[in-house]
Amino acid sequence: MEVLKNKKTLQDFIERQKEMGKRIGFAPTMGALHKGHLSLYEEARKENDLVISSIFVNPTQFNNPEDLEKYPRDVNRDILILQNSGLVDAVYIPEVADIYPEKTESQHYDFDGLENEMEGKSRPGHFDGVGTVVEELFRQIQPDNAYFGEKDFQQLAIIKKMVEKKKLPIKIKGVSIYRAESGLALSSRNQRLHEDRKEASKIIYEALKKVDSWSKTTTIPDIKEKIQEIFDQQQGMQLEYFLIADEETLKETDFFHEDRSYRAFIVVIVDGVRLIDNMHLS
Known part of the structure; x- marks a missing residue:
């Protein structure tokens, strides 16, 4: 596995791969890798000649400086995980200057309102930060396919919108949420929880399964009351928030329309750690 530590090294590597006609699959990460990340590379491995990872903790998508400071970082561990997986051909580990050569600040994007729902309400500018780093990584790595987990469903929708608006020649693939045996969605933030609290947090997934069942017979206001x-x-x-939204527009709804697809979204703070999850309603 190649470890590419700056933009110039990456560019030389990508140029060689493109000359050989390699089809590139890519999934960006902020490190603190777990099996959920590896599930992205498993999907990428099936559809591409070459699989690339990146590790970069993006400063512009954190609203809270303390959250950025506490974000778990162990690059050597992450490299070892990628090497041992046998799924990844190269990992790009840029410096801040490789992504933000002038100022460490976001571009402004119009995501057709997707950025104003859910996470966008409490984290202004967050999705501008996401769009900026992902667009720059796409332009540097030039993947044919890029893979993102459905755990961050709003982020997935926003990246699809950004690729559409910027007319980038990349297919965005959503990958199902990878869960622990308990049902808890795997997340880098879970590393900040004690094992007993991880076990207790399975209530989040259990609650979502109940929502899926209730959605067939119960009104949304009643479902929200039960979750609270x-x-x-x-x-x-x-419980920071729970809502049911249209999967396409991400707009919250209080009523199920037969011709639309819906998803339940939830954010729970457990011992100061913010856990997010969601589920398609069948």
């Missing part, structure tokens, strides 16, 4: 009751009873957990 569940988390009111959990010690050390705070």
Whole structure:
């Protein structure tokens, strides 16, 4: 596995691969790798000649400086995980100057309103940061296919919109949420939880499964009330938000229309760690 530590090394590598006509699959990460990340590379391996990872903790998508500071970082561990997986041909580990050569600031994007829903309401500018780093990585790596987990469903929708608006020749592929045996969605932030709290947090997935069942017979206001009751009873957990939204527009709804697809979204703070999850409603 090649370890590419700056933009020039990456450019030389990509140029050689393109000359050989290699089809490139790519999934960017912020490190703190886990099996959820590896599931992206498993999908990429099936459809491409070459699979590339990147590790870059993007400063412009953190609204809270403390959150950026606490974000888990262990690049040597991450490289070892990628090497041992046998799924990745190269990993790009840029410096901030490779992504932001002048100022460390985001471009402004219009994502047709997707950026104003859910996470966008409490994290202004967050998706500008996401769009900026992903667009720059796309332009440097020039992948044919790029893979993103459905755990960050809003981010996935926004990246699809950015690629559409910028007319980038890249196919964006969503990959199903990778869950622990308990059902907890794998996340780099989970590393900040004690094992017993990870086990207790399986209530998030269990609640979503109940929502899927209730959605067939129960009104959305009643579902929201039931979810609030569940988390009111959990010690050390705070429900930040729960909502049901149209999968295409991400707009919250209080009523199910037969011709639309819906998804339940939830954010729970467990011992100060913010956990997000979602589920398509069948």
